[in-house]
Amino acid sequence: MTAVTAPPRELAKSGIVAWLVTTDHKRIGILYMLTSLGFFLIAGFLADVIRLQLAAPQQNIVGPAAYNQVFTLHGTAMIFLFVAPFGFGLANYLIPLQIGAPEMAFPRLNAYSFWLFLLGGLTVFAGVVTQGGAASAGWTAFAPLSDVRVSAGVGQDLWILGLTMTSISGIMTAINFLVTPIVFRAPGMSMWRIPIFTWEMIATALLIMMAFPPLTTAFAMLLLDRHTGARFFDPGSGGDPVLYQHIFWFFGHPEVYVMILPFFGVITEVVAVFSRKPVFGYTGLVLAAFAIAGLSMGVWAHHMFTTGAVANPFFAGMSFLIAVPTGIKFFNWIATMWKGAISFETPMLFAIGFMLNFLIGGITGVMLASPPIDYHAEDSYFLIAHFHYTLGGGSMFAIFAALYFWFPKIWGAKLDERLGRIHFALMFLGFNLAFLPMFFLGVMGMPRRVYTYPAQAGWGLLNLSSSIGAALITIGTAVLVWNVIVSLRKKEPLPDDPWGGGYSLEWATSCPPPEFNFRALPPIRSKRPAFDLHHPEYAKDSQK
Amino acid sequence: MNTAMRVFLSSTAFGLGVSALYWLTTHENVGTILLGLFGAGFAFVAGYLFVIRGKARVDGDEQRAPAELAGETIGVFSLESPWPIVLACCTAGLLIGVVLHPMLAFMALIALFVTLWQLVRESV
Ligand code: HEM
Numbered sequence: 001m002t003a004v005t006a007p008p009r010e011l012a013k014s015g016i017v018a019w020l021v022t023t024d025h026k027r028i029g030i031l032y033m034l035t036s037l038g039f040f041l042i043a044g045f046l047a048d049v050i051r052l053q054l055a056a057p058q059q060n061i062v063g064p065a066a067y068n069q070v071f072t073l074h075g076t077a078m079i080f081l082f083v084a085p086f087g088f089g090l091a092n093y094l095i096p097l098q099i100g101a102p103e104m105a106f107p108r109l110n111a112y113s114f115w116l117f118l119l120g121g122l123t124v125f126a127g128v129v130t131q132g133g134a135a136s137a138g139w140t141a142f143a144p145l146s147d148v149r150v151s152a153g154v155g156q157d158l159w160i161l162g163l164t165m166t167s168i169s170g171i172m173t174a175i176n177f178l179v180t181p182i183v184f185r186a187p188g189m190s191m192w193r194i195p196i197f198t199w200e201m202i203a204t205a206l207l208i209m210m211a212f213p214p215l216t217t218a219f220a221m222l223l224l225d226r227h228t229g230a231r232f233f234d235p236g237s238g239g240d241p242v243l244y245q246h247i248f249w250f251f252g253h254p255e256v257y258v259m260i261l262p263f264f265g266v267i268t269e270v271v272a273v274f275s276r277k278p279v280f281g282y283t284g285l286v287l288a289a290f291a292i293a294g295l296s297m298g299v300w301a302h303h304m305f306t307t308g309a310v311a312n313p314f315f316a317g318m319s320f321l322i323a324v325p326t327g328i329k330f331f332n333w334i335a336t337m338w339k340g341a342i343s344f345e346t347p348m349l350f351a352i353g354f355m356l357n358f359l360i361g362g363i364t365g366v367m368l369a370s371p372p373i374d375y376h377a378e379d380s381y382f383l384i385a386h387f388h389y390t391l392g393g394g395s396m397f398a399i400f401a402a403l404y405f406w407f408p409k410i411w412g413a414k415l416d417e418r419l420g421r422i423h424f425a426l427m428f429l430g431f432n433l434a435f436l437p438m439f440f441l442g443v444m445g446m447p448r449r450v451y452t453y454p455a456q457a458g459w460g461l462l463n464l465s466s467s468i469g470a471a472l473i474t475i476g477t478a479v480l481v482w483n484v485i486v487s488l489r490k491k492e493p494l495p496d497d498p499w500g501g502g503y504s505l506e507w508a509t510s511c512p513p514p515e516f517n518f519r520a521l522p523p524i525r526s527k528r529p530a531f532d533l534h535h536p537e538y539a540k541d542s543q544k
Numbered sequence: 545m546n547t548a549m550r551v552f553l554s555s556t557a558f559g560l561g562v563s564a565l566y567w568l569t570t571h572e573n574v575g576t577i578l579l580g581l582f583g584a585g586f587a588f589v590a591g592y593l594f595v596i597r598g599k600a601r602v603d604g605d606e607q608r609a610p611a612e613l614a615g616e617t618i619g620v621f622s623l624e625s626p627w628p629i630v631l632a633c634c635t636a637g638l639l640i641g642v643v644l645h646p647m648l649a650f651m652a653l654i655a656l657f658v659t660l661w662q663l664v665r666e667s668v
Binding site: 011158186 | 636640
């Protein structure tokens, strides 16, 4: 294949400079994933601080002001710097490979996005060393909590500025995710043959383009309020704090789907490979992704039922509707597994863990979409449990599934299976031990964002269980880090498709892939070109 | 390209539909316009794809093209450039500077223009 031409390298082929100046989508993908995992470790440490503080009633390990900073940074880092960016990293690595392209459409824009994301994350955390400490208005920075009277410190400014950078970076990334699969597909890779993961990223990119600009706007308005006395959100001067909530959630709810759609894609790929069956209901899965993306643009005010200032029936109805395409996805995963030759390697374990956890998150989501229930559960630990089941039990589990699944492709070494199983067991047990009790705590009336609680409340035992769960999660994460270290030490040559049964194009090139991805592309005659290549005896079936 | 156009067209229809539904249930203007714009934005892209439909040929749409053709029309890709990271630093400096230190903003702005110029030079 006469793939592409490259100008000669002038700066460096290896070493740190090579990484600083790289525009290779695979390297940028790796940088994104490593950085987001780094932020995950920090945010996880902060979660442990929260759980240590709440393990027993009336403790004072961190005081109230520090506690506010800790949960703000935990939430911010998990959402803006870990889950969504990991998806971006994975997509950066995979989209060109999956569609048979040598690169992203705009490699330098891609590099710019990554560096701006990193600088944004560092800016958010730079608040820690400022005089007033880091931001403490929660990950939502609602006015008036984030206004200059309540949050006078420069930490809040750095938080807003840092996230503005990540938001700009996200928009730039989305341009690449949209243009590349539309324009750069290899011959034969029609739109209806591209893998589900790439489709999910197209839907995600559309969401980013619609949702991130409003966020940037909201932040600009916050800054104007804080520094020029603009008073957009100050009711004393005719402003309206609910306006901030509208704009924030117009971003915030689609953002939730920016954090889950890529991982629906991951689960689809993993389930099919380890069930040794083609994906069931390909078209349905694609349409469901777009239905979810579309509906998610019309549900923002379900986060605002209790303000009494929004049309509750409309937003409740739209929110209920999202359960339908999500249900379709679940149905299709189960149908893909049905009568398959299922094997339970670590990626599949995490995929099944994802389905179980996300189901709980999804069903409690439908409950919360009903305003009468939401009036009771709003701002309680019930809500905390709900969204951790979707984002932690859901997205985070899918991230681990992806990590184990594509690790051999990226690094040329498989992660150790035994350590992987231990990691999964600790995570699954720990996660449910940590978050199931929170539903009950919420029903018993424990509010979120409190740094301690009285012994008489009777919440001690459930909180202790939750903290033990967090400890298990931490040990599980340590096992993962150990696994990466030992597995990278015993690298051995791997075939193109180390799992056997891989069907999308990334499994038709070496582990790791060469510069510009493919030495030769196989003919693309179906949705499963790599499978057709490795199993020509079945190729006719998949081309039907 | 047809599929891409259909993706954007159906998103347009969806946005406009939801906007109408929202107006019918709430009679509230701001949300209606916001949702309507979300449809209209897609209409713009769909319209563009419609206008270029004859001219733009995408390899991927050739269902039975031999793989050997891949990449021939794709062109030159650089594997490295020092400017994206510099541009990111300038952007960060500009944003932080505007709020916290005008001098930093000024310097970052100048550096930003120089970097953009370098990026353009590198491309031609
Ligand atoms: C892995 C173990 C995790 C533990 C033990 C944990 C624990 C907690 C706890 C106890 C709170 C409530 C703090 C409070 O309201 O006082 C909290 C808040 C939060 N967590 Fe997690 N979390 C974990 C993972 C995640 C993940 C994966 C995400 C993903 C996106 C996440 C996002 C958030 C957010 C957004 C908040 C709300 C912060 C705020 O109120 O502003 N957490 N977490």
